[in-house]
Amino acid sequence: DPQEAHTTRETAALRARLASAPSSFEQEAILLAVVREHAAAVLGHAEPETVQADVTFVEQGFNSLSAVEIRTRLAQVTGLRLTGPLVFDHPTPSETAAHLRERLAAEAAGQGGTERVAPRFVLPTSPEAAPEGTAGPAPAAGESLVPLYVRAHRSGRGADAMRMITGLAAFRPTFAGAAELAAVPPLVPLTRGQVDAANPLLICLPSFGATADAQEFARLAQGFRGERRIVAATVPGYTPGEPLAAGPDALLDLYAETVLNAAEVASDASPFVLVGYSSGGLTAHALAARLADRGRTPAGLVLLDTFTPDRAGVPDELIAGLPAAVLANNADGTGANVVGGDDWFTAFAHYYAFDWRGHLPRTPALPTLLVRHADGPDGAADFDGAPWAFSDDVTPVAVPGDHFTMIGTQAATTARAVESWLATHLTATQDRDDD
Template sequence: MHSAGTATGALVVDTTAAELEAVSAVKVGGALHLHELTLERGLDLDAFVTFSSGAAVWGSGILAAYGAANAALDALVARRRAAGLAGTSVAWGLWGGGGMGAGEAGEQLSSYGLRPMAAERGIQGLAQALDDGEDQLVVADIDWDRFLPTYTVFRPSPLLSTVPEAIRANAAEAENEQEAETSIEAAALRKRLAAAPSPLERETILLDVVREHAAAVLGHTGAAAVQPDTTFLEQGFNSLSAVELRNRLARVTGLRLTGPMMLDHPTPTATAAHLRELFATDQAGEGGTDQPAPRFLLPAAPQADGPPAGPPDPRAAASSSLTALYLRAHSSGRGADAMRMITGLGAFRPSFTSPEELAGIPPLVPLTRGPEGPTLICLPSFGGTADAQEFVRLAHGFRGKRQILAVTVPGYIPGEPLAAGPDALLDLYAGTVLGSPEAAADAGPFVLVGYSSGGVTAHALAARLAERGRPPAALVLLDTFTPDRAGVSDEVISELPAAVLANNVGADGIGGDDWLIACGHYYDFDWRAHLPHAAGLPTLLIRHADGDDGAADFVQVPWAYSGDVTPVAVPGDHFSMIGSRAETTALAVESWLATRFTATQDRDDD
């Protein structure tokens, strides 16, 4: 029995030969030695068992070497069986009770739908496999309602097409997409709402429902722990937990709910009001179907005779035709060719050259509140959700201490226009910042924080705000590259979308044709003319410290446009530094701010 386990978390493109060798030595080397020794000694074995992993069966975007090594175990057993020798390879799901499934890794797998399995159940599965003479099988406790949507987010899965539980879950999901299921809970809720004499009382009932389910998602013991007028982001939600809350509310209400709910309706009170409106349209026979609201709108063009087209159906993006084509091209080494084509499609999307062309400018999105200054205003990258969701985990490190807000990049969800060029985007950002109370002249200093490509726009925005008389007090750049060309290299544009998709499986706001076209469109901008050298602008430059593990080499070069740069390295890779390792990144930012602004205050006092 070979049960050794080891794992190195990295994408295929970021896995080094040394990492692959280290994982293979443990997983494959030991099994091969057992295979060869038992043959040498002529042992007539009743069983030859290898402990494989689901990562070798359904794949793992962030465990490339581990998945490959376990696939080699499966192949060894297949070879033994073909030679008439004993062999069983068990691909395990997530074991409970410690080991490799403990801690952060286990929590991430659980969020994808792999439930921790009691040791007794695992042993029973192994015994049954040996009794039945199985050669290869999966033993896992899978929450199909959670696992299936994640696994099939971009394409159907032939692998799961014959698994009865998956078939049932898939059928249920398809049925829910066609017509919302009226459960016992939903029927009871509708009865309560029908009995309520006023819209206010109906909204109060729905607020109680929202708080109850939000508390359950966050692990609170009661609904009272969820504040009605505090944003979901401030109360601890991230993109995955927001999806869980949305699914819970869809089940209990019987309504179809879609899109990034925590941004469209950011507080429990706002969500309850939105649900009440959906119930009202449902009662009026108008469908009661939720749609993600575009945050940026061009003035409506005159409509031809006939019924209005209505907002785009977000489910159309689920087919992700361009995303599927890109992923197929990427897997064959032609990701750059695909992205060049997709980038060109941005010219055919609606766009604006000035914020004045928009019907309105969305305000900054609040993430945390706190009494200390300066306020942090965050600019997301062009390769993630492109909105406040990118900074949720980073903002947790400042909760109760200082105010964190974020801007939104236009064009990533259906119905939104793209900024036509750098000037249009910078003018939009400047209008958003200067139009907010947090950046008013008497509001105290603020700092711009940019992640990845968002750092480039942060520096350019600092110059634009200085021209308008309200410059930031400092810059914080998180793994930001120094642009030395128009757009980015073929290597970056080829690999980046695939890496983002792999690191954000199941998250709202990632994937779909609008998202992919927007990524290519903005990464094609030439920023060099918009980045004047800022000799006196204090700049904190934070790099990830864990080697070449998710970001291209270009993020390791110095930042060339500021004269006062403090470089700091933090644990994690390009993605985890604002994800699972965001707490240490926040500490690095907080430490620098405390030192920098205390020192500045001391000089002012002198």
């Protein structure tokens, strides 16, 4: 298992250097050099100096797959067991180096430095929030549901398996609003571009499939070439020990608090645009309306292949094969899945069972870009059969690829389509003197 802790000569040498360093500052400098060295190797650079310490990994060329590769490399050289979206939770080499130093220090102090990454969302009553010494570590991620589902899917019973997994999700801890959480992570920065009247902040809301966090937008963010500031929200419950949002209102309340507490949004002069991919587009539209009610209306909304729900949850014929498609499209270079585990699967099933029909009010004046992939059943994007009726200001745009590749291998083209709309539609709306 490439994610298990490794003890090698390189690990021993690194730990000896760290032990002899006179201060935590020197230790962090050593680890920063290690992070830059391995980041350069993953990116194919000859010199570690080409990797900038305070620029996000995404801006320097990392995507979800290369993020797994550097996590594996850093696990091997440090001897730590590193899990989760390491370079997205700690978006720059400097921040990753600081995190590694903290993990190594915790291990040296006998505080579980080799344990899995702590949950990002924490309930006050969970073991992670209990007083020190009163509770053990949360259980590690399991893998039993994935092969069970795969067997059911291959035998034509994928929908039956998903109903069972949705039922299991009902036994997981939940929260009804942000106030019930003891810890909430901030929006994750993907790029650190400028934010002003002509360059609104882009806030990305992930789908309920795949990693359900910032990793989903890594390639899309690269397509903007660092010219805009892009951040992303995280869906709670996909990491072991995290609670699930009890329903759409709970998730929207969490997102609203997270967005309003972001430094870039705190100023009324800072415009922002919500970007939602697939099911994340439903949360993006619903969140736009909720933020407008609280006095912070987004400048626009970008929907990447989002469809209007016509029922609670997802039809059996779609949910039966959706996890299989997500697993197939989230494999690393070795064929191993980047996503998976029982927590991931129960969260996946839980959120796809939500009923969004009562949470999508009409926002007639909200500028909305509706992006659909051109690789449809008839070889063209389907706007007529799948319109977006919740705004009167909708711009339809077709991009190459399918549902997955439009933010994967074709993400650069999708980013250019979004950039064109931002530069023309929103700027024109801001400049002209009308209603």
